[in-house]
Amino acid sequence: MEGKVKSKGVPIGVRRIIAYAVLILISILCLFWFYVLFVNATRTNSQISSGFSPVPGTNFAANWSNLVHGTLPIVQGMLNSFIIAGGSALLCVYFSTMTAYAIHAYEFRLKKFMYTFILAVMMIPTQVTALGFIKLVQKLGLENNFVPLIVPAVAAPVTFFYLKQYMDSNLPHELIEAARIDGCGEFRIFNTVAFPLMRPAIAVQAIFTFVSSWNNYFTPALILHKDNVKTLPILIAQLRSADFLKFDMGQVYMMIAFSIFPVIFVYLILSKNIVGGVAVGAVKG
């Protein structure tokens, strides 16, 4: 068989070499920017403006302390981002699992309607309702408040859909029945039987929700105006709109690194779950 392939097309060894070469090239294309970011975050402003060098400098700590003591409330910003992203992730996975459980475990009249409805609204972007959202937030007096950025995570159609798919193949109805026979209440069955069984899928979705909330710029920028509540993306936009050349570039790179590297770090630890989880939800094959 090998012989046939060889005679017909490019030999497998050559194809393999081409594949590796392209893959390595593409990997460099992905990583190069972050490498430059890392190097420049460790160099002084004058070193950076005198040209690029592939060797990291020694100014990491100084850039960091300049940034922290600078005008942008960056540590507060990270804390705010963390509270919002963490809160969203927790609420999102708990209540999305609950929603999925409602559709999975029970038979009721509106079940099919609800399921179809949630799938139908899955793709609608939040931006198109942003105007009404701002009006609502203003009316409720929740500007500069984290509540309107965290609570909406309870209703997350995409997370729901992913968890529902996972539930279909991992939460047998017999298990729920058995718990009922043991005399468990419905709410307790959900919390002690269903929820723990969903842990792998929940972990993946918690990460995705956390990251997308952490990275979100559009909505927070519309409702967070005071300095002490701003999140990292808003501060970055602020940095961008300030007169660029006046800045110490070491600090600028440090700030970007500060927003990007924590996510990269966590990602590298959990990459197996994340990359494996991407395909499961979206493609039903």
Next chain:
Amino acid sequence: MKNNHKAVSYNKWGYIFLIPFVVVYVIFQLIPLFTTIYNSFFENFMSGLKQVGPNFVGFQNYAKLFSEGDIWVYLQNTMIMWILGFVPQIAVSLLLGAWFSDTMLRLRGQRFFKTVIYLPNLIMASAFSMLFFALFSDGGPVNTILVSMGILKAPYRFFSHVWSTRALVAFMNFLMWFGNTTILLMAGMLGIDTSLFESAEVDGATSTQVFFRITLPLLRPILVYVMITSLIGGLQMFDVPQILTNGTGDPMRSSMTLIMYLNKHLFNKNFGMAGALSVILFIVTGILSLIVFRFSGNREKTR
């Protein structure tokens, strides 16, 4: 009979467990949607310090939106940048997906490569854009490297030219999304019945033939899914051009997207126009997602 009775008494819990979702969805999505539509029929903006409206004006905001013509320019910008990013994205993803799922090729280090290509997807788009702005600025590292290598004589001003700005936005979108697409397409390719590949092999087909005659046609549903979801995502393009161009969409508003336009109206408190624009975007994405929905529904049935 007994079972049936039991089922009835439990099933109210289905509604109870749906309460959080429904309440939050109605408050934070449905009501805002209706307020948005409602606002699109009112004249409501700030003229200097003077508040105009809200006065009911019917469809005037829509008429104004289309007659002013900006919306067409921004739609065109958005589409150009989407296509510039999407074409290489789908091409590279198909190639990598085919390699990753090719059992003959047996590539090593797949996990490493997949981890690397998916990485940019998780990066904060605004920080990534700020990084690109710094890297591609007139005295930035990219220019210094290109000049010192002799590729450029003088620094190229990436953000002063229409096509280099658009290309950078597209390139960033490509970087951020091709890993995701690769993984989706690969999952689709792995789902193809391997006996098809085997018999093609026996018949002496080359890998190129296998790709174009077997893999690609069988992958069409997933390709359509990827394309439409990417189009929906493309219409929402905001963070990257917003940060790269500092919200101006320069040079000469050639990289201003629809959502940047919406964002501008929202910040200027021109709620009538923002409403009309939102409704149009809602209708367009609604139609597109209906197509996706139909597609995935059909696939579910045929399975």
